[in-house]
Amino acid sequence: MVGIPFQRADFDQSGSTTQSAQASHGLIIFLNGTSSSGKSSIARELLCVLDEPYFHLPVDVFHAMRTDRDFPPERLRTMLRQTWMGFHRSVAGMAAAGNNVVVDHLLSEPWRLDDCLDLFAPEDVVLVGVRCPLPELERREQARGDRPLGLAARQIGQVHAHGVYDIECDTSLASPLDCARRIKGFLPRRSFPTAFQQLAATRRRAREAPVPSL
């Protein structure tokens, strides 16, 4: 089926878009943390406690949508990267159409953050650090049994490497519901520049810096 970006009713007779197709950007609540840190649990609670409608977009669901078959390693690497890139663009597309989104993702490679910085309106992103100490992550991995042991340990050094957040939660100290309530309470008093605006500015300065001559 050919994709249709807007319903017919979104266009008036002159062909220009109506108000529903021109909605301002939705807010992106971006939960970043290792596997087993509690992102999905917080996202579920957020959708219950937030007054406005939100979509929970977890990266795992995009991986689960892909054909489940063995592919050669090189092909798999390409498919994984394309899945992550497609995920980022889906989030950007939902937000651009005016939908509020809760993103459940891991910034475990620098290019992922770069790609999101290119795509998301930085003033509309609330970057949430979902933290949890390694011993508790390992306990959860053992208990849930559906994640490879050692996965969180491999991710923990990179996921928070960019260093800046709008708000952070420690899920070893607070329940998913408590974290969701804190995030909700933060939204009306969030400060600017946002973490994404700061990260975008840092990246811009790094790109503009003169290359030292040899």
Ligand SMILES: Nc1ncnc2c1ncn2[C@@H]1O[C@H](COP(=O)(O)OP(=O)(O)OP(=O)(O)O)[C@@H](O)[C@H]1O
């Ligand atoms: N605040 C919390 N306190 C105690 N246990 C928690 C908390 N948050 C999540 N858990 C437990 O940790 C496990 C992983 O939680 P969850 O699926 O939310 O993590 P995740 O970060 O989305 O993981 P993944 O990225 O691997 O999907 C679950 O068994 C969940 O019940």
